[in-house]
Amino acid sequence: MFKKSILAGIVVALGLTTTAAIAEYPSKPVTIIVPSKAGGSTDRTARLFTEVAEKNYDGFEFIIKNIPGSGGQKGFEAIARATPDGHTIGLVFTPQLVAHIVSGRAKYTLDSFHIMGNTAQDPAIVVVPKDSPIKSMADLAAAAKANALTVAVNGIGSDDFLAAKSFESATGVTFNLLPTKGSTEQKAAILGGHVDAAFMNLSQMIKQHQAGDARIIALLTEERDEHLPDMPTAKEQGYEVFMRATRGFVAPAGIDEAIQTRLDTMLAEVMATDEFQEKAKTGSIFLLPMTGPDYLAYLKDLMAQTKAVYDKAPW
Amino acid sequence: MTKKTADRAILALFIVMAVLLYISTANYPGIAKTTSAKYVRFLAVFIGLLSTVQLAHSLYKDRSHNRLVLTENMPRFLGLLAALIVFALTFEPLGFFIPAAVFIPVVAIMLGYRRPVVIGLTTVGVLLFVYLVFVKLLAVNLPGINF
Amino acid sequence: MLEHIAVVFTFSSLLTIAIGTTAGVAIGGMPGLTATMAVGLLVPFTYTMDPTAGLMLLGGIYCGAMYGGSIPAILLNTPGTPAAVATAIEGYPMSRKGHAGLALKVSVVASFVGGTFSVFILLMFAPLLARQALAFGPAETFLLALMGLAGIISIADENSSLIKALIAGLLGMIIAIVGTDDMSGSLRYTGGLIELIDGIDFMPALIGLFSMIQMLELAGMHQHEIDTSTLHKTQKREPLPKGIGKHIALGSGTGTVIGILPGEGATIAAFISYNLSKRISRAKELFGKGNPEGIAAAESGNNGCVGGSLVPTLTLGIPGNSVAAALMGAFIIQGMIPGPELFTEYADRTYPFILSLFVANGVFLLVGLGFAPYLARIALVPPALMVPVVGAFAVLGSYALNNAVFDVYLMIAFALGGLILKKLGYSLEALILGLILGPIAEGGFTQGMIIGKGSPWIFIESPIAKVMWVIIFLLLLPPLYSYYKNVHLGKEDPV
Numbered sequence: 001m002f003k004k005s006i007l008a009g010i011v012v013a014l015g016l017t018t019t020a021a022i023a024e025y026p027s028k029p030v031t032i033i034v035p036s037k038a039g040g041s042t043d044r045t046a047r048l049f050t051e052v053a054e055k056n057y058d059g060f061e062f063i064i065k066n067i068p069g070s071g072g073q074k075g076f077e078a079i080a081r082a083t084p085d086g087h088t089i090g091l092v093f094t095p096q097l098v099a100h101i102v103s104g105r106a107k108y109t110l111d112s113f114h115i116m117g118n119t120a121q122d123p124a125i126v127v128v129p130k131d132s133p134i135k136s137m138a139d140l141a142a143a144a145k146a147n148a149l150t151v152a153v154n155g156i157g158s159d160d161f162l163a164a165k166s167f168e169s170a171t172g173v174t175f176n177l178l179p180t181k182g183s184t185e186q187k188a189a190i191l192g193g194h195v196d197a198a199f200m201n202l203s204q205m206i207k208q209h210q211a212g213d214a215r216i217i218a219l220l221t222e223e224r225d226e227h228l229p230d231m232p233t234a235k236e237q238g239y240e241v242f243m244r245a246t247r248g249f250v251a252p253a254g255i256d257e258a259i260q261t262r263l264d265t266m267l268a269e270v271m272a273t274d275e276f277q278e279k280a281k282t283g284s285i286f287l288l289p290m291t292g293p294d295y296l297a298y299l300k301d302l303m304a305q306t307k308a309v310y311d312k313a314p315w
Numbered sequence: 316m317t318k319k320t321a322d323r324a325i326l327a328l329f330i331v332m333a334v335l336l337y338i339s340t341a342n343y344p345g346i347a348k349t350t351s352a353k354y355v356r357f358l359a360v361f362i363g364l365l366s367t368v369q370l371a372h373s374l375y376k377d378r379s380h381n382r383l384v385l386t387e388n389m390p391r392f393l394g395l396l397a398a399l400i401v402f403a404l405t406f407e408p409l410g411f412f413i414p415a416a417v418f419i420p421v422v423a424i425m426l427g428y429r430r431p432v433v434i435g436l437t438t439v440g441v442l443l444f445v446y447l448v449f450v451k452l453l454a455v456n457l458p459g460i461n462f
Numbered sequence: 463m464l465e466h467i468a469v470v471f472t473f474s475s476l477l478t479i480a481i482g483t484t485a486g487v488a489i490g491g492m493p494g495l496t497a498t499m500a501v502g503l504l505v506p507f508t509y510t511m512d513p514t515a516g517l518m519l520l521g522g523i524y525c526g527a528m529y530g531g532s533i534p535a536i537l538l539n540t541p542g543t544p545a546a547v548a549t550a551i552e553g554y555p556m557s558r559k560g561h562a563g564l565a566l567k568v569s570v571v572a573s574f575v576g577g578t579f580s581v582f583i584l585l586m587f588a589p590l591l592a593r594q595a596l597a598f599g600p601a602e603t604f605l606l607a608l609m610g611l612a613g614i615i616s617i618a619d620e621n622s623s624l625i626k627a628l629i630a631g632l633l634g635m636i637i638a639i640v641g642t643d644d645m646s647g648s649l650r651y652t653g654g655l656i657e658l659i660d661g662i663d664f665m666p667a668l669i670g671l672f673s674m675i676q677m678l679e680l681a682g683m684h685q686h687e688i689d690t691s692t693l694h695k696t697q698k699r700e701p702l703p704k705g706i707g708k709h710i711a712l713g714s715g716t717g718t719v720i721g722i723l724p725g726e727g728a729t730i731a732a733f734i735s736y737n738l739s740k741r742i743s744r745a746k747e748l749f750g751k752g753n754p755e756g757i758a759a760a761e762s763g764n765n766g767c768v769g770g771s772l773v774p775t776l777t778l779g780i781p782g783n784s785v786a787a788a789l790m791g792a793f794i795i796q797g798m799i800p801g802p803e804l805f806t807e808y809a810d811r812t813y814p815f816i817l818s819l820f821v822a823n824g825v826f827l828l829v830g831l832g833f834a835p836y837l838a839r840i841a842l843v844p845p846a847l848m849v850p851v852v853g854a855f856a857v858l859g860s861y862a863l864n865n866a867v868f869d870v871y872l873m874i875a876f877a878l879g880g881l882i883l884k885k886l887g888y889s890l891e892a893l894i895l896g897l898i899l900g901p902i903a904e905g906g907f908t909q910g911m912i913i914g915k916g917s918p919w920i921f922i923e924s925p926i927a928k929v930m931w932v933i934i935f936l937l938l939l940p941p942l943y944s945y946y947k948n949v950h951l952g953k954e955d956p957v
Contacts, residue, residue, distance in 0.1 A: 156647025
């Protein structure tokens with residue numbers, strides 16, 4: 001009751017002061033909601049942005065608010081519910097953002113957000129233990145046909161899971177899927193040879209691959225990746241399986257247009273600076289700048305694909 | 316209530332919980348049927364059995380009539396509990412500092428502490444410490460009014 | 463190596479380590495502030511620092527916090543970290559008898575030895591040991607959780623009913639299954655609450671079951687019951703008990719080994735060390751009533767995890783626990799991706815970091831020994847003042863972990879429910895052990911079943927598994943036998 005009346009008060013106050021708000025924007029620090037723990041890759045992306053943005057834009061101050069949990073859902077919900085006055089924006093990551101909608105768990109929809117643009121990405125990969133006889137995607141398909149391979153994915157509904165499912169439907173095999181809690185368990189399972197293969201992300205395994213502790217056999221992106229240029233994609237090997245994780249910025253829908261445009265422009269400009277790109281490289285953040293409309297189109301497309309997988313085998 | 320009765324009631328509760336837990340595992344989907352469901356069923360069977368043994372033992376052997384005493388000073392006990400709940404309720408709208416500035420002196424006085432200077436210094440000390448460590452050093456986001 | 467040592471022994475490095483370690487002790491000592499949280503939140507700040515100094519700061523926090531948890535456990539029966547629960551079982555009774563100073567001393571010395579030993583192992587044998595640890599799969603993880611759970615029997619066999627301790631442990635494991643089923647991704651027993659999707663965090667439970675219950679009990683006491691006559695005793699400096707070295711050595715070894723294995727190690731390590739130490743002790747009957755041997759084993763055990771957990775973190779990028787995972791973030795942010803390169807290309811940062819951990823252990827030894835007599839006086843703060851302060855921190859700590867007010871209500875519920883169970887003779891230590899180890903056991907069991915394609919044979923197959931079963935039986939048989947003997951001879955009423 002008490003809470004509601006306070007909220008009502010805020011809403012009224014905002015309605016009265018909208019015009020004044022544009023002139024004074026930003027009147028206080030902008031909160032960036034990060035739907036994961038401090039220190040993780042999404043968190044690092046956000047902090048990198050704030051560092052460069054604060055330096056280059058006078059009057060802007062940012063506060064990072066970590067709301068981890070439930071595969072990002074708690075944080076996504078918080079962004080969607082935030083007051084749309086330009087003082088709260090947030091990061092989202094895929095495919096979890098759309099997977100929660102598809103599985104019917106989310107209270108938000110894509111319309112709850114204004115999509116500002118994508119920042120970073122991490123290609124999905126297929127990786128096997130170092131002494132595995134599997135050397136290519138064809139080997140993987142053949143081995144999986146002969147007997148059920150144990151394949152580690154990072155939880156149900158994750159990008160790894162969706163990639164494994166789409167490989168299954170592309171080849172007609174069935175994996176013995178092992179869902180893990182976090183990529184650490186996947187890494188341990190691959191390095192220790194406890195599983196036959198794993199679907200993971202490039203940044204998680206690139207060093208182990210280069211050190212010879214594990215073997216990446218394919219990238220699941222349309223093109224090869226500059227970080228590992230010799231690695232062929234699944235498509236080159238004849239398997240149309242695509243997956244990557246993306247991390248982009250969104251705002252709650254309904255922000256005043258002038259303010260929203262300022263924020264969108266700032267994001268694009270910050271991502272274009274040398275300083276941002278330099279630091280991203282050091283911190284192992286793979287950049288993939290996309291404009292708001294492009295990213296929205298990507299999200300819609302991804303949602304359709306995810307729904308197709310979900311309808312076949314819901315989780 | 317006697318200790319004996321409370322104990323038996325809780326054991327009965329555990330047995331009911333065990334049965335419900337066991338039944339619920341029938342609805343686990345997909346791969347969970349052969350993995351998680353087995354684990355949960357194991358827990359249900361074990362706690363059900365142990366609770367039954369304990370309950371039987373209590374019914375046959377326990378002839379005691381001790382009362383269940385949660386606390387010797389019920390007003391203070393309930394006062395602290397109420398203060399905690401009020402603290403939690405006001406945490407989101409008002410933040411940490413305002414409720415804490417009320418909570419600490421009120422509870423101290425309720426528990427019979429009568430030195431206002433010490434209470435005041437303690438309250439200020441705690442608030443300052445939290446401000447420095449949580450807000451300044453760790454940048455934890457406390458809800459409500461921030462300073 | 464000499465040039466790396468020189469980097470550590472500069473004034474600014476030593477100061478950084480000292481600040482980090484002292485802050486760590488305070489963080490570990492505060493119920494609700496955890497090392498994971500502190501390291502996670504400070505990682506972004508080290509971004510702008512000199513890389514080596516940043517890592518030293520975080521390393522100091524890690525070492526300090528692991529020790530710091532034992533201080534309130536001993537003085538107030540409110541363990542600052544779950545790994546200090548075993549310490550509280552022996553430490554608080556010692557405080558009540560006026561030996562708080564000695565308990566604190568044993569704890570800091572044991573922590574120092576355990577921590578230093580494990581860092582030494584990290585420095586000398588990291589790559590070799592990390593390879594060995596990889597053989598440890600989900601099935602073995604399940605058995606490790608069982609070994610930890612065997613501690614329940616150890617908690618029970620002298621003081622309270624064995625059956626009730628087991629029920630409490632199982633109850634903890636059942637509370638832990640609320641949330642997402644990792645195998646299917648479906649939700650179980652959440653009642654539609656979004657707050658429960660990730661399950662019930664052990665931190666609100668720990669604060670509620672120990673800190674808050676202790677405060678509720680203090681609030682409900684008659685004033686005259688609070689004993690201040692121990693003041694003089696705590697001031698007396700007592701020498702370390704004879705024969706304690708054996709227990710410290712046992713804990714250090716156990717802690718380091720368990721730390722190296724992937725998974726949440728410190729709590730398991732503390733309980734297994736405690737359990738083992740009780741088995742070899744000549745004064746078994748004193749356990750649970752304030753035996754310094756138990757503190758020695760538990761504290762050297764959980765601090766042994768610090769160096770141990772960094773072994774797979776630095777060499778393979780597989781963090782041994784959640785603090786190490788947060789620490790790994792700090793390495794990555796500086797472009798130092800864990801792997802062999804840390805020891806070649808980045809050797810000028812990695813080795814000073816490892817060496818700084820020795821200094822950190824030394825710092826908390828000095829802090830602990832220097833302040834123990836003063837810290838011991840905390841136990842004498844009037845309860846009327848202590849209760850509101852600890853209460854406020856309990857609320858804040860429960861909230862701060864996930865920024866969720868829901869966790870505050872959860873903490874209060876655990877305090878109230880736990881108090882009733884405690885009065886009825888259920889062991890809350892067993893309950894928290896079940897709550898923490900339940901998910902590890904379930905993860906190991908369910909993943910093992912998938913890898914074994916439905917056959918339980920996988921839990922016995924490997925040589926490591928066989929050895930672990932032998933240890934589990936050795937841990938279980940003696941207490942069960944003595945329990946049986948007592949019941950059979952009718953020496954005491956078992957229930």
